[in-house]
Amino acid sequence: MVDLGSDRLPVAVIGAGPVGLAAAAHLAERSVPFVVLEAGDAAATAVQAWSHIQLFSPWEFNTDPAARRLLAAAGWEEPDASALPTGGDLVKQYLQPLAELPALASHIRYGAEVTAISRLGIDRLRTADRDAAPFVLRLADGEEVLARAVIDASGTWRQPNHVGANGLPAHGEKDAAAWINHGLPDVFGADRDQHAGRHTVVVGAGHSAANTLLALAELADTAPGTTITWAIRGADPAASFGGGSDDELPARGAIGSGLKMLVETGRVTLAANFRTHAVRRLGDDPSRDQVELVSRALDGTERSVTADRVVAATGFRPDYRIVDELRLELDPIMSAPRALAPLIDPNQHSCGTVTPHGYRELAHPEPGYYAVGMKSYGRAPTFLMLTGYEQVRSIAAALAGDLEAAQSVELQLPETGVCSVTAGGEALALRLGLTKDQHEQLLHVTAKHLGTSATASDAVLSAATELGIDQTAALQLAAYAADMFDAPGAPGC
Structure with a gap:
């Protein structure tokens, strides 16, 4: 017989990704019983899907304090805080060792996909005795797991947004699915043959689109x-270029600067005001035939682009169908908890300006249920892993009864401000596969050319050519230098 005492049932954590494992680490530190339910066959399966991508935030912004403490006690060697990991590095050097710690490993269940959550013997309509009833989590195989609380860190990876500009699937999108990649294709590895020597249309205006465009240019x-x-819906791609040298994360600013230069030099063709209405197959063989993307303006006029492949870098959205029997209060625009929504509104905030928040902002009318991490942000793209770590620290403290700690703020996000050209250049050089010595040599040779070059951009291009750096890398490095030194009021050299 199951003991239904609320103090004896575990907290159920859904998902063994970065935020889910951080939640487990905080619960373990506080000796709160827990179980992690992971749909995949290993930790961080979503991260593994983009293992080839380099993050624009360094290691110091990608690890959780409680996780670091547990790992350090087991002899873990912490990576260089200033280095930029790939998704694969994140898994191999941090998430996998964390999941294998004795304090966590015995509590993680793999192949445990949660398909629905409710209260034991109570549906969404019943109020009497609701708070005292345990949560019941139904798994794909029919098994049910009881829990005193639920921390839903299942993310959004399995729910990509559509290509259609109005949020609905474009007409024909489902039939053309074999021509469309979602997320971040590995254009130098597993997906190379789909893009090499072919025409790719990238739809979307965020960092995923920028990463893919830069990789395709290389x-x-x-x-x-x-x-x-x-292809972007807006008339001006400026917002996608980001803060450039003013970005609080230099690697992110470098990505935007590089993309700007590729567009300005024609290496990437911009299709602005492109609102995808339909996707038409021009044959039946995805390895040979093409598709046509059709944009329809508000006045009904159409234009089209023909492609061999389409990358839908259109972001992701949360799937709340598994909690249909719970009482949630979601913002009608962003599908985030109502109290959190104004703090993460992408019309007002970047990921570095989001106010740190915890269990109070993430609470719902359903006591004990918390969506965290990417899922908590709904449709907003302003998420940083550090923010998710702070969320679960606060929630774990609240579940342990330590409300003072739960209400405190223990997070400092990267500040907005002018980063050094050296830091930004190093970040971009690392992303392009250059060593620290090569970057320093590039700075030295650039200085030699500054006196005879019209702009800093021209000087970097000349230096890169002299050093044998490929054209795309040179263009991106030049763009970042131009953004630093050619802007009004920027320091000269």
Whole structure:
């Protein structure tokens, strides 16, 4: 017989990704019983899907304090705080060792996909005795797990947004699915043959789109016939270029600067005001035939782009169908908890300006249920892993009865401000595969060319050519230098 005492049932954590494992680490530190239910066959399966991508935030912003403490006690060697990991590095050097710690490993169940959550013997309509009833989590195989609380860190990876500009699937999108990649394709690895020597249209205006466009431009240097079109709904791509040298995370600013230069030099063709209405197959073989993306303006006029492949870098959205029997209060615009929504509104905030928040802002009318991490942000793209770590620290403290700690703020996000050209350049150089010595040599040779070059951009291009750096890398490095030194009021050299 199951003991239904609320203090004896575990907290159920859904998902063994970065935020889910951080939640487990905080619960373990506080000796709160827990179980982690992971749908995949290993920890961080979503991160593994983009293991080839380099993060724009360094290690110091990608690890959780409680997780670090547990790992350090087991002899873990912490990575260089200033280095930029790839998704694969994050799994291999941090998440996998964390999941294998004795304090966590015996509490993680793999292949445990949660398909529905409710209260034991009570549906959404009943109020009497609701708070005292345990949560019941039904798994895909029919098993049910009881819990005193639920921390839902299942993320959004399995729920990509559609190509259609109005949030609905474009007409024909489902039939053309074999031509469409969602997320972040590995254009130098597993997905190379789909893009090399072919025309790819990237739909979307966020950092995922920028990463893919930069990678495709580098692929074009070695694969003749590779062409790229960037389709955005807006008229001006400036917002996608980000803060450049003013960005609080230099690698993120460098990505935007590089993309700006690729558009300005024609390496990437911009299709602005492109609102995808339909996707038409031009054959039946995805390895040979093409698709046509059709944009329809508000006045009904149409234009189209023909592609061999489409990358839908259109973001992701949370799937709340598993909690249909719970009482949630979600913002009608962002699908985030109502109290959290104004703090993360992408019309007002970047990920570095989001106010740190915890269990109070994440609470719902359903006591004990918390969506955290990417899922808590709904449709907002302003999430940083550090923010998710602070969320679960606060929730774990609240569940342990330590309300003073739960209400405190223990998070400092990267501040907005001018980063040094060296830091930003190093971040970009690392992303392009250059060593620290090569970057320093580039700075030295650039200085030699500054006196005879019209702009800092021209000086970097000359230096990169002299050092044998490929054209795309040179363009991106030049863009970042131009953003630093050619802007009004920027320091000279």
